[in-house]
Amino acid sequence: MPQVTLTVNGTTHTAEVEGRTLLVELLRETLRLTGTHVGCDTSQCGACVVHIDGESVKSCTTLALQANGASVTTIEGLASADGKLHPMQEAFREYHALQCGFCTPGMVMSAIDLVQKNPQGLSEHEIREGLEGNICRCTGYHNIVKAIAAAADVMHGKRAEIAPAMA
């Protein structure tokens, strides 16, 4: 069987896979990183979004072998070793940007890519458009949008900490 070697959240892994093995299958079933979810399995819903070399991709529509040699970041790789959450995770918590939480890992990974690609800042409309590839069936998106705006301020150095949801 073909071998794939990739770095996931800073650790290098080598695994035997089939040609058809999806990246999300390698992450969840071989590496047991089950924070990345499979929702629709048709590249619509975005629950499976991870970063490959810093860019958000749908891991249900990427072959494990296509990620050979790449650096992959999953939701498990965002918090620092001491448990301090990434600003986007902290903002999702502060703004209660989830209900059931199934879409949340993908939302957070997509949101980080969106904020990183827009250092000039994002309007509410741009955040909503930027979430086109992620579907949430619980919240109606309002708190997700607020959380991303709050996290963007911290990620771009405008604030030291996430602005409180209730001022």
Add this chain to the structure above:
Amino acid sequence: MYDFAYHKPTSIADAVKILAADPDAKPVSGGHTLLPALKHRLNQPSALVDLSGIAELRGIKREGDTIIIGAMTRHGEVATSDIIKSAIPALAHMASTIGDTQVRNRGTMGGSLANNDPAADYPAAAMALGAKFQTDRRTLAAEDFFQGMFTTALEPDELLIAIHFPVPKKAGYAKLKNPASRYSMCGVFVADGAAGIRVAVNGAGPGVFRQEAAEAALSANWSPEAVAGVKQDPDGLNSDIHGSAEYRAHLVTVMTKRAVLDAG
């Protein structure tokens, strides 16, 4: 998904050699159409030939009055390229409307053009701008490359290398997205460029086509009003749960007007 062998060649010659030796092997670029199709078992290739290891298939450059885009250039790169934004802003804008961010991070221009989905965006731009398709063995004009629904002039072992877009005087694009899938119900790209004034339509028919009455009207008078009276014949247009052929024919006129406004 059925299993398959996986190859990742680093040269065009090696990729073509693998494809020529195995008629059931298929090239894969971003894979965002092919992998979903394989999951549905609509196709059973013996092998996938991943083109992402071939550096010369990637990149955007300007040579004189031509923009040359490597086939493996991703939609996100087309959308944000300063070269394309300054030379053909309508093409960069078009790329920014394809799929979602994650699709644009993987999907490629060459993959989309070689797939020739009737609802794909790029074929209308290539047709209206008079793009040339450079393969590993020849160069094809857009009107020879596209051959109807999901069909192109490419041989099974022939690879698209780059697409050459002449820089137009002006160009514009407008489409009506299906509210659920966001695919084009009807998109129109208008251009005043090296190939003359051209109007190309995606989404409405079984493949991209030129709207010659609108081209004649715009040649006489470049304005939205000039195409307001253009009547598209619904015969042969797509008719499905999303809209009738008559509805799409109406959209051709409306989107042409909006595309002219977009071009300015």
